[in-house]
């Protein structure tokens with residue numbers, strides 16, 4: 001692990017990330033929510049489509065079954081926030097691609113995740129089907145679904161894909177996080193294949209055959225559109241926001257949301273304010289000296305000639321990515337956040353929206369939310385909006401479970 005001083009020397013985002021690490025504020029008390037929201041939230045099934053559950057433990061050690069004072073998520077706090085199941089991000093970021101470490105890193109992260117799940121078997125189990133999730137929940141534990149975020153192989157070798165499936169992986173992003181794969185373009189890199197290459201369609205076909213979730217979060221608009229056309233199954237975007245709410249290329253345009261929904265897919269909303277509010281995005285971009293959060297141009301130079309262990313050390317200090325703290329007058333209110341979900345509900349109905357919090361992946365949290373424990377703030381805002389309990393249930397977990405069942409059942 002690097003010291004924080006040495007981290008400052010070579011990371012482009014160091015000063016920004018460092019501030020949020022060093023300016024840890026004293027623990028604030030739980031926000032007020034209505035008694036009705038507490039009851040409904042406790043009862044409902046919550047399936048979080050995206051959590052950076054193990055970055056902290058992978059790079060810094062420890063167990064995710066232990067309550068941490070760092071970051072936004074661990075198994076203890078997630079249970080207190082009412083979560084029942086989650087997509088566990090097997091995060092292989094861009095730093096591992098220039099020297100082609102991505103496959104090794106994917107397997108290292110899967111091995112680590114399986115060890116952590118085994119270590120915490122009293123609290124969590126690996127789930128590979130929708131029935132697994134329900135059985136695990138009935139035992140009072142949380143269900144973890146392995147989801148590759150980033151690249152497992154820039155070439156998209158389907159043999160490697162099948163090996164990942166055998167290890168329990170049930171979901172993978174099409175893009176290499178914000179970079180292109182050789183077979184699928186990402187949101188935030190210049191187009192290479194104008195969507196999917198011919199081989200990209202083979203990857204989709206193999207994922208359909210295996211029963212793996214095709215996750216189009218971070219994909220380019222063309223990739224998303226072509227993937228929906230090419231896939232026999234619904235396609236999911238696990239964590240994002242609407243471009244009509246905030247004009248960021250990483251976010252989903254209304255027409256593509258409609259297309260995804262028309263094929264039965266589900267769209268997961270990231271919990272942060274940067275995707276939900278222009279005000280928050282402008283504030284944070286200014287603090288990054290005008291740089292977008294997807295700016296990764298310095299990476300090839302920074303990792304040049306480094307071993308995989310040196311790359312580990314290079315990236316370690318940014319984890320867990322707790323997200324920048326936004327002052328109360330800037331932070332998104334829970335009601336504003338629900339406004340954006342509601343926009344999607346107006347567009348595609350209540351059957352295609354879900355949660356993909358991205359906890360510990362950097363979301364600047366809504367006002368008053370300390371971490372995953374305070375998810376009831378959202379239930380309360382939905383009740384104020386007049387949402388029925390049935391709609392709230394669908395958003396928190398019913399929709400994602402339905403599609404996960406459809407995709408993974410044989």
Ligand SMILES: [Zn+2]
Pocket residue numbers: 149217218239361
């Ligand atoms: Zn992501």
